[in-house]
Each structure stands twice: as structure tokens, then as C-alpha cells.
Amino acid sequence: MQPFFFLSSVNSMKARYNAYSDYFVKIFGERVQKVTIDAGFSCPNRDGTKGRGGCTYCNNDAFNPSYCQPHKSIAQQITEGIEFHKVRYRRANRYLAYFQAFSNTHAPLSKLKELYDEALAYPGVTGLVIGTRPDCIDDEKLEYFAGLASKYYVIIEYGIESCYDRTLLKINRQHSFEDSVNAIRKTAGYGIRTGAHLIFGLPGESREEMIHEAEILSELPLNTIKFHQLQIIEDTYMALDFLRNPQEYQLFGLEEYIDFIIRFIERLNPEFVIERFTGEAPPRFQAGPTWGNLRTDQVVNMIEKRLEELDTWQGRLYKANV
Numbered sequence: 001m002q003p004f005f006f007l008s009s010v011n012s013m014k015a016r017y018n019a020y021s022d023y024f025v026k027i028f029g030e031r032v033q034k035v036t037i038d039a040g041f042s043c044p045n046r047d048g049t050k051g052r053g054g055c056t057y058c059n060n061d062a063f064n065p066s067y068c069q070p071h072k073s074i075a076q077q078i079t080e081g082i083e084f085h086k087v088r089y090r091r092a093n094r095y096l097a098y099f100q101a102f103s104n105t106h107a108p109l110s111k112l113k114e115l116y117d118e119a120l121a122y123p124g125v126t127g128l129v130i131g132t133r134p135d136c137i138d139d140e141k142l143e144y145f146a147g148l149a150s151k152y153y154v155i156i157e158y159g160i161e162s163c164y165d166r167t168l169l170k171i172n173r174q175h176s177f178e179d180s181v182n183a184i185r186k187t188a189g190y191g192i193r194t195g196a197h198l199i200f201g202l203p204g205e206s207r208e209e210m211i212h213e214a215e216i217l218s219e220l221p222l223n224t225i226k227f228h229q230l231q232i233i234e235d236t237y238m239a240l241d242f243l244r245n246p247q248e249y250q251l252f253g254l255e256e257y258i259d260f261i262i263r264f265i266e267r268l269n270p271e272f273v274i275e276r277f278t279g280e281a282p283p284r285f286q287a288g289p290t291w292g293n294l295r296t297d298q299v300v301n302m303i304e305k306r307l308e309e310l311d312t313w314q315g316r317l318y319k320a321n322v
């Protein structure tokens with residue numbers, strides 16, 4: 001497998017992996033800003049459909065931007081989101097409405113149409129990023145999203161979190177890895193882009209088991225993938241469990257994580273676009289050890305530097321099953 005910097009004329013360290021920012025420039029020819037929305041969904045693991053307690057690590061407040069409040073209309077949240085990003089990042093002319101909080105396909109189709117059509121009617125919104133669980137999708141909804149995907153950029157991002165059912169049981173996900181595989185294959189079968197989210201450092205998983213997930217996931221029809229190191233978040237069951245049973249948790253230190261992530265992406269399908277390497281919950285939500293005040297972009301810089309030093313790249317050890 002050839003590294004990206006041989007394939008691309010872009011002589012940057014980013015070319016050692018398939019970076020999300022480059023992906024949008026390739027698709028749209030310019031920078032596109034994701035604008036997060038909380039549309040007031042719940043999730044089957046909270047509303048009693050499957051469970052009430054939620055996943056053990058979950059506290060949606062830890063990553064929802066302050067302007068995201070479900071009592072506001074979709075249009076109002078997009079307006080405020082655009083303002084919010086303007087002061088932090090370079091200006092963008094086009095936006096993707098990112099339905100992030102909870103499970104954004106967990107409602108009747110009529111409700112989904114109302115919310116997603118409102119987002120797409122907003123000037124400059126060019127597509128949707130929809131975060132959900134793999135057990136919250138069906139043919140009727142996929143047909144609707146496939147119709148949108150023929151006109152807009154649409155991606156459905158599934159929370160996989162782990163490829164191991166014993167871990168999924170332990171963190172109370174209330175779905176299996178097979179559910180994730182089925183949802184991803186089915187979504188791709190409708191011609192809709194698919195994304196996946198994975199957490200590294202979940203209790204009971206060895207480092208080698210996590211590395212092996214690169215090989216498992218590489219066989220799926222995914223377009224994008226994002227990773228988070230496990231963080232212990234306030235007001236979660238996991239925060240309590242961490243206090244009672246700290247020996248169950250092997251949280252990543254920063255240096256170890258950088259080495260780990262490089263080993264992981266060396267084995268990852270080079271076609272997958274890497275959206276994120278780490279998570280960054282605000283300090284007031286942290287109930288466990290942290291990496292200090294390092295920002296996500298600083299960790300990305302460290303990963304890029306290490307790739308360069310080791311002269312390695314995403315997919316270097318990837319073996320396609322053909």
C-alpha cells in the first residue's frame with residue numbers, strides 16, 4: 001500500500017493519513033463548517049424502549065455546545081451555531097447540520113422529515129451529519145435519507161464504541177456489534193455515506209484487542225471514522241464505578257495513546273477518512289485523570305509529528321480481504 005504523500009502532490013504531514021479537513025475540500029472544493037444541533041431526541045437506552053439508565057459513560061451535556069438547546073428551533077440553533085464558529089475558525093460559506101445529541105433517528109419518520117427538511121432549507125446548509133445508534137434505523141427511514149443523499153451530502157454516523165459484545169454489555173449499550181455491522185452494511189447498501197465512532201480504553205479490553213478492531217472495522221463499508229480515548233465524565237454510572245473499582249480501568253496516558261493510535265491507523269483501511277483522534281470534554285465534566293489542558297489540535301499535531309518521525313502512515317500494515 002502506497003502512502004498518501006506518494007499519491008498526493010500535497011507535501012504535508014496530514015497526507016500521512018486521510019484527514020477529514022482534506023476530505024471536505026475534495027468533495028466541496030472549499031472549507032465546510034459543521035454546525036451542531038440538539039433537536040430534542042432521546043435514545044432507546046434512556047426512554048425505556050430498551051433501557052433507562054443509558055450507556056455507563058454517557059453524559060450528553062459534556063459535549064453539547066452551550067447554544068444547543070432543544071427548545072430552540074433548528075433554524076435558530078443553526079444561526080447561533082454559525083455565529084459561535086465565526087469567532088473561532090476561518091469563515092465558511094457552506095454548512096453541514098450536525099445532529100449530534102442522543103439518537104437522531106429515534107422518532108417516527110414524519111418527525112424526522114420535519115426536522116431534517118427544516119435544516120436543509122436553511123441558506124448555506126449543504127448536508128446533514130446524523131449521529132445515531134445502530135438499532136435506530138429501518139428501511140423506511142433509510143429510503144428517506146437515500147432520497148436526501150441524492151441531492152445533499154448525507155452521512156449517518158453510528159456509535160459502535162466497541163467490536164466486542166462483552167464490552168458492549170459491560171457499558172450497557174443494549175445492542176450488539178452485529179447490530180452495528182448490519183446497520184452500516186444496510187445504510188451503505190442504500191447509497192448513503194456511513195461513519196463510525198469508537199472508544200478506546202473501555203474496561204475489560206486489552207490494548208491488543210483494541211488494535212485488532214482496526215482489522216475488523218476495515219472490512220466494513222465506512223466512509224469516516226472517529227476515535228475517542230475513554231474519559232470518565234461526571235454524573236455518569238462510570239464515574240461511580242471508577243471510584244469503586246479503579247483497577248478495572250486502564251485509561252490511556254497521552255504518550256501511550258499516541259503510540260497506540262499510530263499502531264491502530266497503520267492497520268486501518270486507508271480509504272477511511274479519520275475525523276477525530278481524541279475527545280475533549282470540558283474540565284468541569286472530567287471525573288478522572290486528564291491530559292492537562294491540551295487541546296485536540298495539539299494532540300493531532302503530536303500524532304502527525306510522530307507519524308513523520310516513524311515514517312509511517314494510515315494503512316501501511318492494512319491487508320485487504322479480497
Ligand code: SF4
Binds near residue numbers: 053058060101133
Ligand atoms: S451514548 Fe448514546 S445511546 Fe448511549 S445513552 Fe447516551 S445517547 Fe443513548
